Amino acid sequence: MFSKLRDKDNVKNTALFCQKHIFNKKNRCFYIRAIVLIVIGILCYYFVANNDNYYNRTIAKIISVSETEGNTKYIKNQQILAIIMNGNHKGEELKLKNTTSYSKISDLEYNVDDRIFVSITEDENNKIISSYISGYKRDKYLAYIAIIFAVLILLIGGFKGFKSLTSVIINILIFYSVIKLYMNGCNLWVITSVMSIIFIIISILIVSGINKKSLCAIVGTIISIIITMIITAIVVISTKSKGIYYEEMEFLMTSPDKIFFIGLMIGTIGGIMDIAITMSSSINELYYKNPDIDKKVLIKSGMEIGKDVMATMANTLVFVYISGSIPIILFWLRNRLSLSYIINIGINLEIIRALVGSIGVVISIPITMYISVILLKNSKIGVSDE
Amino acid sequence: MSVITILLIILFLLMVIVGGDRGLRSFFTLCFNFLVFFIMVILIANKFNPLIITIIMCIIISSITLFYINGVNKKTIASLISVTIVVLFTTLITYSMGMGAKIQGFGKEQYDSISSLSVYIKLNFTSIIICEILIGLLGAVIDVSISISSSMNEIYNNNSLITKKSLFNSGMNIGKDIIGTMTNTLLFAYISGFMALIIYFSSLNYTLADIINNKIFCSEVYQILCSGIGIILIIPITALITSEILYKNQ
Numbered sequence: 231m232f233s234k235l236r237d238k239d240n241v242k243n244t245a246l247f248c249q250k251h252i253f254n255k256k257n258r259c260f261y262i263r264a265i266v267l268i269v270i271g272i273l274c275y276y277f278v279a280n281n282d283n284y285y286n287r288t289i290a291k292i293i294s295v296s297e298t299e300g301n302t303k304y305i306k307n308q309q310i311l312a313i314i315m316n317g318n319h320k321g322e323e324l325k326l327k328n329t330t331s332y333s334k335i336s337d338l339e340y341n342v343d344d345r346i347f348v349s350i351t352e353d354e355n356n357k358i359i360s361s362y363i364s365g366y367k368r369d370k371y372l373a374y375i376a377i378i379f380a381v382l383i384l385l386i387g388g389f390k391g392f393k394s395l396t397s398v399i400i401n402i403l404i405f406y407s408v409i410k411l412y413m414n415g416c417n418l419w420v421i422t423s424v425m426s427i428i429f430i431i432i433s434i435l436i437v438s439g440i441n442k443k444s445l446c447a448i449v450g451t452i453i454s455i456i457i458t459m460i461i462t463a464i465v466v467i468s469t470k471s472k473g474i475y476y477e478e479m480e481f482l483m484t485s486p487d488k489i490f491f492i493g494l495m496i497g498t499i500g501g502i503m504d505i506a507i508t509m510s511s512s513i514n515e516l517y518y519k520n521p522d523i524d525k526k527v528l529i530k531s532g533m534e535i536g537k538d539v540m541a542t543m544a545n546t547l548v549f550v551y552i553s554g555s556i557p558i559i560l561f562w563l564r565n566r567l568s569l570s571y572i573i574n575i576g577i578n579l580e581i582i583r584a585l586v587g588s589i590g591v592v593i594s595i596p597i598t599m600y601i602s603v604i605l606l607k608n609s610k611i612g613v614s615d616e
Numbered sequence: 617m618s619v620i621t622i623l624l625i626i627l628f629l630l631m632v633i634v635g636g637d638r639g640l641r642s643f644f645t646l647c648f649n650f651l652v653f654f655i656m657v658i659l660i661a662n663k664f665n666p667l668i669i670t671i672i673m674c675i676i677i678s679s680i681t682l683f684y685i686n687g688v689n690k691k692t693i694a695s696l697i698s699v700t701i702v703v704l705f706t707t708l709i710t711y712s713m714g715m716g717a718k719i720q721g722f723g724k725e726q727y728d729s730i731s732s733l734s735v736y737i738k739l740n741f742t743s744i745i746i747c748e749i750l751i752g753l754l755g756a757v758i759d760v761s762i763s764i765s766s767s768m769n770e771i772y773n774n775n776s777l778i779t780k781k782s783l784f785n786s787g788m789n790i791g792k793d794i795i796g797t798m799t800n801t802l803l804f805a806y807i808s809g810f811m812a813l814i815i816y817f818s819s820l821n822y823t824l825a826d827i828i829n830n831k832i833f834c835s836e837v838y839q840i841l842c843s844g845i846g847i848i849l850i851i852p853i854t855a856l857i858t859s860e861i862l863y864k865n866q
Contacts, residue, residue: 285825304736334742335721335735347829368834369825371717378709379841382848386788387795391848394796398803405807413818429804437796465622473618489812497808500801507797537635541642541685542762546755548646550805552653553752553839557722557744561730563661564737569654578620583808585623588646592630592639 260385267384271377278373282315282345289315289367290324292344304332310340310363312348324348324361335561338366345370397436404429405496422492426499427452438507446510446605447503450598454502457597458590459495474582475575490579497583498590501547505591508539509598517606528603536595544588551584552577641685648680653751660747663739667707670747674703674754681758691765694858698761701857702850703750710746710842719835720745725816726832745835753843756802757850764791764851765858772862780863787855798847806840 282289290312298307308328314320326348330339340346345367351360383391408425412418430451438444466474476486512535516528555577562572573581631639656673660666678699682692714720720741722730768787772778778786810832817827827833 287825302736304738331736333721333735333737333739334718335737336724336727336730337721338718365829366718366831368717368719368829368831371713372828372834372837374716375713375838375841375845379844379848382845383795383799386848386852387792390792391795394799397796398799401800401803409814409818412815433796433800437800461626462623465619465626469617469619469622471619473620486812489815493808493811495808496811497805500804503804504797504801533634537638537642538766539759539763540631540635540639541645542681542755542759544642544646545649545681546759546801547805548649549755550752550802550843551809552650553748554809556657556748556751557720557741558729559657560661560739560744561722561733561737563658564739565733569658574618574620580809581620582623585620585627587805589623589627589630592627592634595634 264385267381271381274377275370275373279370281369285316287347287364288317288319288350290326290346290348291315292340292342292346293323295340295342300329306330306339308340312346314348315345318356319350319358322358324350324358326361326363328363340366393436397433400432400436401429404432418488418492422495426455426495429499430503433503434507438511442605443510443514443602446514446598446602447506449605450506450510450594450601451499451503453601454506454590454594454597455495455498457593458498458502458586459491461589461593462491462494462586473574473578475578494583494586497547497551498587501543501587502590502594505536505539505543505594506598509536509595510602513599513602514606525603525607528607529599532599532603533596536599540592540595543591547587547591548584551580551587555580638685645681645684648684649677652677652680656751660744661739666740666743666747667711670750671703671707674750675700677754678758682762686762686766690861691769691858692762694765694861695758695761695854697861698765698850698854698857699754699757701853702757702761702846703754705849706753706842706846707746707750709845710749710838711743714745714749714838715742717834717838719831719838721831723831723835725813725830745838749839749842752839753802753846756798756843757846760791760794760798760847760850761854763794764854768855768858769862780859783862784855784859787858788851791851791855795848795851799844802840802843802847806836806843810836 292310292312294311296309298309299305300307306329308330310326310328312324312326314322314324326346328338328340330337340363346363347365347367348361349364350358353359380395383395385391387394404425408421411421431448434444434447434451438447471487474487474490476490509532513528513532516531517523558576559572562576563569567576628643631643633639635642652673656669659669675696678696682695682699686692764787767790768783771786772783813832813836817830817833822830
């Protein structure tokens with residue numbers, strides 16, 4: 231009986247708890263936001279999943295697949311029956327063939343309900359005489375992952391998440407316009423330099439607002455990037471680019487070195503900006519908590535923070551760059567290419583990107599710190615306060 | 617001497633000058649991680665299960681990075697647990713999506729570089745794309761996680777009267793501050809890697825429809841967005857686990 235009473239009490243308490251916490255104003259806002267975001271997400275996804283009529287290319291939906299084994303047990307032949315989803319032949323059925331291997335390196339395995347692009351040839355009566363698969367329709371999955379990302383960042387990040395999302399979108403638009411301008415014949419060095427400065431200013435202002443610490447971060451980032459690029463240029467020129475092989479950029483029609491160095495600069499910006507914001511905002515925090523703080527103490531604390539972030543940031547860059555080469559490394563290893571060839575020639579560009587990025591990160595620690603101290607304390611380093 | 621050797625020496629010197637003893641350890645961590653990365657790739661090439669190997673290696677890399685630089689203590693343990701949870705969670709998300717999008721292997725723009733070798737290498741590339749995504753986001757996730765847990769630890773030590781809930785909220789706030797810069801870091805790093813490809817697309821006049829259905833473009837965007845999802849998820853998870861661990865012995 232006692233336990234029953236307690237149960238009753240518990241139920242009452244839980245109900246009270248619900249009223250108090252789950253349905254209080256802040257949480258209610260959160261739930262409303264969550265529901266609205268998820269509904270918008272589902273609508274977007276539904277639109278992208280059924281956008282066949284907006285494509286000029288013929289799209290077909292697979293309705294059945296039958297498989298037979300190829301000449302070895304690692305290769306399969308697929309006989310596909312598909313139905314056309316758009317255009318003049320909408321509703322017609324097609325028989326298609328596909329070969330797929332176990333590794334799926336340069337081929338795809340199709341399943342029922344997949345949507346594919348098909349190329350068709352017609353005779354004079356507009357009847358289809360032949361057809362083949364020309365590609366796989368991926369836009370639905372792209373929308374899927376983008377929606378999950380957007381919903382999560384807005385849900386967990388709130389207003390700050392919204393700001394980050396805006397800054398990412400603006401940066402993508404700026405990047406897009408760089409490529410467009412380059413295609414129209416502008417000098418790549420000039421536009422990337424100008425755009426990089428715009429990138430930096432906009433990103434930092436969006437993330438940390440218009441104030442003194444943003445100014446410190448912007449100045450720190452720009453100076454650090456210039457120094458990093460000068461160091462890189464000196465190394466490359468003095469060694470006459472010994473050890474740089476542009477194997478993976480062979481498809482480019484213009485000289486790969488120029489594009490590689492511009493990519494190097496853009497890649498370094500992100501890491502340096504991150505460090506610069508961390509440094510300037512923590513020094514700012516230290517200074518405003520105690521405006522009489524001694525310059526030496528400020529510099530010492532700044533360096534401690536810098537040492538904290540150095541390794542993890544360099545690590546981040548190394549993994550981002552190197553992860554992209556996992557498939558090709560595996561492919562080479564299975565084809566019995568030597569490890570020294572892979573490291574020295576195959577992935578040398580990734581290693582250089584990671585090293586230059588890490589150098590930039592380390593350099594930006596003291597640079598941003600001194601700039602913040604100079605701008606905040608309004609005096610020169612090395613001159614005592616008295 | 618080649619460019620890589622000189623850059624490596626410059627990085628070593630800079631890390632030691634700026635970071636002293638901790639800088640030296642940071643440099644060795646990078647070397648260790650690079651080594652673990654190659655061990656992982658060699659194991660996968662020898663037909664060990666890619667998913668299991670990747671998850672184990674992710675935990676090893678996180679332990680090296682966290683424990684060697686910051687020591688074994690409550691904040692690093694909290695970070696390690698959070699990173700492991702996020703790695704497992706992201707595996708689930710990427711596995712289901714990556715399968716559908718069929719982004720494994722190489723796109724037709726890369727066929728030139730693989731044409732002279734055999735493509736029937738008896739290695740299933742479907743799960744290798746997930747390995748690629750996980751390794752790409754690992755560094756960022758560790759970074760965000762240790763930033764949050766070490767700041768929460770500072771707050772807790774400076775103000776022992778703080779309640780668990782407000783500590784959790786502080787963790788969330790610190791995390792939200794980091795999202796902006798971290799997403800940008802990843803975006804820039806990934807863009808720099810595939811800038812050449814975008815220029816190639818535009819010089820061949822690919823339409824928008826061609827680009828968004830292109831295999832390489834898709835896999836690149838997947839990597840950026842999955843990393844983004846990883847760093848968003850790590851924020852509440854680290855905040856929760858750190859507050860649990862800090863209050864555990866009370």
